[in-house]
Amino acid sequence: MEKKEKHISKSQVEHLAWLARLELSDEEKELYTFQLNEILEYFNKLSELNTENIPPTYHVIGKTNVFREDEIQQSLHQNEALKNAPKKRNGFFKAPKIL
């Protein structure tokens, strides 16, 4: 029996998988939709918390104005940069066609 999708639908999962470039099988889509709904149901308790006029905390320890000087540092050699590349050509990384 299909459980009613309270928080997230299968088509939403498909859209999210596209946004994240994750190809999913049909079984995975079903399974994840089910599991994610369970998880989101639990996470929903966060809505009980009153956060009106509370500022968000983006960084746990409050440092500001952290910079470095405009000084040149050592770069990688070309072969180091390409060392792990699955496909390369003439010093470039090689990727499939754009369109």
Add this chain to the structure above:
Amino acid sequence: MLTEQTKVKIGLEIHCQLTSLKTKLFCGCSADYRGKPPNTHVCPVCLGLPGAMPVINKKAVEMALMVALALNCKIAKTTFFARKNYFYPDLPKNFQISQYDLEGGEPLASNGYITLTVNKTKKTVRIRRIHLEEDPGKLFHPGGIGVSSYTLIDYNRSGIALVEIVTEPDFKSPIEARIFLQKLRSILEHLGVFDGGLEGAMRCDANISVEGGGRIEIKNISSFKDVERALNYEIIRQKDLVKKGVKFGMETRHWDEARRITVTLRTKEEEQDYRYFVEPDLCPILIDEEWVERLKHEMPELPDARKERFMREYGLPEYDSEVLVSERALADFFEECVKIYGKPKPVANWLMGDVLQCLHSLETSIDKCKVTPKHLAEMLMLMDKGDISIKIAKKVLWEMMKTGKTALTIVEEKGWKRITDIEILEKIVSKVFMENLKAVKDALIDEKAIHYLVGKTMEATKGMADPNLTNQIIRKKLVEWKNKEA
């Protein structure tokens, strides 16, 4: 064609590289990547290797703040970086570190303006927002984007500091957009943050809507000329659609430089969800008044101020001043030349006229051409001496442009020095008289015929004879002739 009735709204989004920086925005790789072998100006940070972390280049922030001040913007008190999440092969992390309006912080600067002069009328263009972000890498499609079966990627450019400048849709015509871009470039060059001559240093996206139609975004415009072309193309295309009653809007199109048309990239349905959130590996930047004041003090002379000074110091009319400061290198050349030569107006006239024409024909620019301020000064001095006429000077200028030789050298080599030696001229005039007896007889009666004799003398000297002296000598000789007859 664009008519008076076409109501058009254009906004621009410009990305300028801070080419004066030594290093990239978030890492210490050298920013001097043009012409270097691929993937040699990269490190774990700008390659997006797992575990690498960005660190902000302080000078980049200061340069961006200077740009904001030069554009009369309001500076944020708290600003932070945000991730713009999308997938693309030129993006090593598949997100770009940029800035966004998020609760608790705003982009670097906002609510500024630039004043332009369009057709002698003043116009204000409002700046909506300025922020910092990193450049992606470069893609190469061997054989062309439609043909190639694979893509090659060079990440040398990845991580270069960009300032993004977004205007309000205040432009009413493509020409206004082009003039704005030229002024913006001049401002950035006067600030010393940017060299507009470098390939890819300034890139532009445009938003355009015509009356009755929706808003279209055009991406991938890389030269000022292309901005005008792309916008003109779109206006015609969109007017046509409106006439046919076709609904359109919220679309992104790509400017095809080669074919000079725009093509669809994506529609609203495919609109990107960038899922912006604050970059957790970077700390917020607090900008206090002290910092801003110090930068204001360190600001170099900007085009508008320089224009006023040219009018004051050199007594140049507004139009001349405006043209000269429209390009920093041009204004610098002018001042250098005046230092040597002394008289501003002739320098200005020559620069605005023949020099710019030459540069255009030879497809070069004032800072790259072979003519230096010293060259031009020397040429003007020769003119003052009377050694060359204006006509010859123009030819000399061309030769200087092509060869880089000095005016003096060229005049000597080509034998273009004006003949002012009376003895020599008298000999030549005598010869001309001998060869044109009828004209001489005519000239004794009719004034106008003297011109003919002058002309013949110029011909015989290939234009080198001093016209005034020639005239005098001819008249003198005519009198002698007359007396002889008598």
Add this chain to the structure above:
Amino acid sequence: MEFYWLSAKEIKEKILSKEVKVEEVVQILLERIKKVENKINAFITICEDEAYQQAKKIDKKIADREKVGKLVGIPVAVKDNISTKNIRTTCGSKILENYFPPYNATVVEKILVEDAIIIGKTNMDEFAMGTTTETSYFGPTKNPWNLACVPGGSSGGSAAALAAGETFLALGSDTGGSIRCPASFCGVVGLKPTYGLVSRYGLVAYANTFEQIGPMARNTYDCALLLSVIAGWDWRDSTSMPVQPKDYTEELTENLEKFKVGIPKEMVGEGTDKKIVKAVFDYVSKLEGFGVEWEEFSLPTLNYALPTYYLIAMSEASSNLARFDGVRYGYRVLDENLDWNQMFSKTRREGFGSEVKRRIILGTYALSAGYYDKFFLKSLKSITLIKKEFEEAFKKFDVLIGPTMPVLPFKLGEKIDDPLALYLCDIDTVPANLTGTPSVTFPCSFQDGLPIGIQIMAPFFKENLLLKISYASETFLQFNRFKPKI
């Protein structure tokens, strides 16, 4: 006692007194590893060649009477999400199965400078996403105390290696409890430092706002020794704090001064196994003997800690893991006839395990248009409230004490199909990550042959207090007298 059960402190003393050579230490350890590894599976990569090479170098240094480092000759196991130059770093994932970083994490540089030996890279939940080390592509690690049980996670390999005598020191990472959970389940000492104390440069990011690399060892002194080496400001990590280097072993003493303890009610209530609650109160009553005062109190926001943690962690993870697309490094599908979108999608489909995919989808959801405010931003505000409660608590109490885990080590496979049940295991550990608070865990008792860990939290940068308490407790608890029989 077998050599491999010695403490790091003892090994160092024997090396410095020349009682044993570093090469011998490495040899003995590798033999131990070979003996038990097929039962434990603590390592993904064993660095036999590198370890011998390094050992020879250090032995020569000692022979030449050169100055040697604080970790001279001590083998350290490094969690496999910490970048080690030219040594495979997989993060427990297929997608990085053959990734060899071209650089060292800062903490790795630091331990190598102090003459430590990297003995191997330890097993972990894939990309640190898990509580049991069961999501590793390289198979689960077993708990040395009971091979049918989980060792905890995500630093399960590091903890198990220590517990099984396969290493003397270990580095782990803690995002939501990933050092403390396995330390508790495996009966060793683990410390999550204050956020910003230890550099994250080189740590493959899962949730940047919460994670820290931390030391793990079989006893407190060893843990303090390792912390002394890895702590300190790093210019490459903008979130690292400008803290002066410190010797955390200096203040360790068997005596305990008086201090005030707060026990959060929410950590010893309904959701926690009664045997664990009993262990906590037994321990605290032992502390009373030293004049320590304790009190139960309420931290109501703890009820929201878990969703807050997961929503932010998953969101950051969805962005951090976007870079794994097969272009620059890592696994890549055979991509003939695929365009880049297809290649990315299939590569990530095959390269990532299901827990990782689940979190990426949830994280993408929490950040997406329309849900950002409800989930991500809301969680960030929730942190503000939780932080405030902690700050108030630390005004009243010197430390907070509670269990590390709400359950005893359970059987392999027991919870792996129920993601939510696993998330709930993190309930006691995530608050320290949310607030940046330092936290230590060490075994306080055994139950049915399995260790129970006690967790102590202190205000920012009070690691010395945590280690003092741990050291003194070790003296009266004597947890080191037990060793697992493998």
